[in-house]
Amino acid sequence: MLKYSRQRESIKNFLIGRYDHPTAETIYKNMKMEYPNISLGTVYRNLSLLTSLGEIQKISTGIGPDRFDGNSAPHYHFICKDCGCVMDLKTINLDHINILAAQDFAGEIEGHYAHFYGRCPDCQTRTAKQSQQGDVPVNV
Amino acid sequence: MLKYSRQRESIKNFLIGRYDHPTAETIYKNMKMEYPNISLGTVYRNLSLLTSLGEIQKISTGIGPDRFDGNSAPHYHFICKDCGCVMDLKTINLDHINILAAQDFAGEIEGHYAHFYGRCPDCQTRTAKQSQQGDVPVNV
DNA sequence: CCAATAATAATAACTGTTACTGTTTTAATA
DNA sequence: TATTAAAACAGTAACAGTTATTATTATTGG
Numbered sequence: 239m240l241k242y243s244r245q246r247e248s249i250k251n252f253l254i255g256r257y258d259h260p261t262a263e264t265i266y267k268n269m270k271m272e273y274p275n276i277s278l279g280t281v282y283r284n285l286s287l288l289t290s291l292g293e294i295q296k297i298s299t300g301i302g303p304d305r306f307d308g309n310s311a312p313h314y315h316f317i318c319k320d321c322g323c324v325m326d327l328k329t330i331n332l333d334h335i336n337i338l339a340a341q342d343f344a345g346e347i348e349g350h351y352a353h354f355y356g357r358c359p360d361c362q363t364r365t366a367k368q369s370q371q372g373d374v375p376v377n378v
Numbered sequence: 379m380l381k382y383s384r385q386r387e388s389i390k391n392f393l394i395g396r397y398d399h400p401t402a403e404t405i406y407k408n409m410k411m412e413y414p415n416i417s418l419g420t421v422y423r424n425l426s427l428l429t430s431l432g433e434i435q436k437i438s439t440g441i442g443p444d445r446f447d448g449n450s451a452p453h454y455h456f457i458c459k460d461c462g463c464v465m466d467l468k469t470i471n472l473d474h475i476n477i478l479a480a481q482d483f484a485g486e487i488e489g490h491y492a493h494f495y496g497r498c499p500d501c502q503t504r505t506a507k508q509s510q511q512g513d514v515p516v517n518v
Numbered sequence: 519c520c521a522a523t524a525a526t527a528a529t530a531a532c533t534g535t536t537a538c539t540g541t542t543t544t545a546a547t548a
Numbered sequence: 549t550a551t552t553a554a555a556a557c558a559g560t561a562a563c564a565g566t567t568a569t570t571a572t573t574a575t576t577g578g
Contacts, residue, residue: 241544241555262534277558282535284556300438300491303534314479316487328482335472339454339494342468347456348496351440354479356488381524381575402565417527422566424525443565 246284248272253294253308259315259324261303297324299353318358320365325358386424388412393434393448399455399464401443437464439493458498460505465498 252268253260260268266281285306288294295307299317305324307315314332316325332352340347357365392408393400400408406421425446428434435447439457445464447455454472456465472492480487497505 239545239554243543243556245557275558277560279536279559280557286536298438298440316479316483316485318485319488325483325485327479330478330481332475332478335475335492336494338470338472339456339467341470343456343465344499344502345456345458345465346496346502347494348459350492350494352475352490352492354476354487354490356486359484362484362486379524379576383525383574385526415527417529419528419567420526426567 243284245269245273245276245280246288249281249284250288250293250308253306256308257326259297259305259307261305263303265306297353298351299324315353316358317353317355318361319355320357320361323358323360327354383424385409385413385416385420386428389421389424390428390433390448393446396448397466399437399445399447401445403443405446437493438491439464455493456498457493457495458501459495460497460501463498463500467494 248269249265252265262278262281262285265285266276266278269276269281285294285296289296289306293310295310297305297307297315299305299322302322307326309326311329313329314327316327317323318325332350335352336347336350339350388409389405392405402418402421402425405425406416406418409416409421425434425436429436429446433450435450437445437447437455439445439462442462447466449466451469453469454467456467457463458465472490475492476487476490479490
């Protein structure tokens with residue numbers, strides 16, 4: 239039986255209001271403002287719970303900590319190789335790749351996980367500027 | 379400057395001869411047979427090195443430890459939700475999804491990471507048998 | 519063969535996450 | 549409203565997987 243909790247509601251609302259796919263640590267730090275003695279364990283527990291309820295999404299980038307998305311609608315993510323930021327992509331349907339992948343496979347393919355990588359708009363602009371200046375390394 | 383090492387060569391050869399995408403721990407245990415005092419750190423270091431050289435592939439399943447594939451040719455993987463096994467899929471080209479994903483995106487999409495999930499042939503067969511027997515839970 | 523340096527074994531440290539424990543909050547019922 | 553069982557909590561310890569450190573050993577160009 240699921241019981242209401244202020245902390246869980248705040249975590250969910252926080253995520254709904256953000257579009258940068260924060261980590262559990264970031265969420266924890268922000269929750270501390272509202273609940274000064276909230277526990278990191280509480281954040282993790284509620285993130286897992288909300289994910290299994292389908293109210294938020296967990297993004298495993300493969301490098302570093304998992305990230306969380308308050309938008310539960312199906313969509314794909316873009317991860318910048320330079321700055322590590324995670325962005326939402328316009329909703330597209332790629333279900334046909336399940337059929338392609340199933341060729342000559344004896345098991346049952348239910349779905350896929352996918353994300354895209356490259357350079358985000360900001361990092362692309364920055365790199366272009368550096369090139370004009372002669373590829374001088376810059377700390378940004 | 380890269381120097382030869384027996385351990386690295388053995389790790390690579392071990393991976394080339396396996397098709398089950400073992401974890402670093404499994405590789406370590408197997409290497410111990412040949413090099414009884416090899417260190418787990420050596421295994422991790424060489425796996426990272428071989429991955430960055432493009433001689434092997436690292437697979438991040440999202441749950442549990444990373445897995446490694448001695449086949450460096452581009453191909454996709456299937457992960458069984460039931461038993462956790464990782465299998466190679468027939469080589470297919472999905473580069474067109476990069477174009478689809480790039481719609482209305484201002485950054486630069488270089489590529490994607492994708493894997494498929496569902497039930498492997500063995501687990502599918504096993505589930506089918508259980509159903510015939512009346513869905514009795516079985517420890518296998 | 520020798521010197522420079524890359525790789526090693528052993529181990530400590532670190533990151534991200536989960537589990538445990540005693541206390542507090544929620545919510546159903548009296 | 550008061551009682552009470554269950555769920556959630558804060559605090560903390562433990563854990564898994566991986567990376568870094570250090571002193572020693574192996575490789576390789578001269």
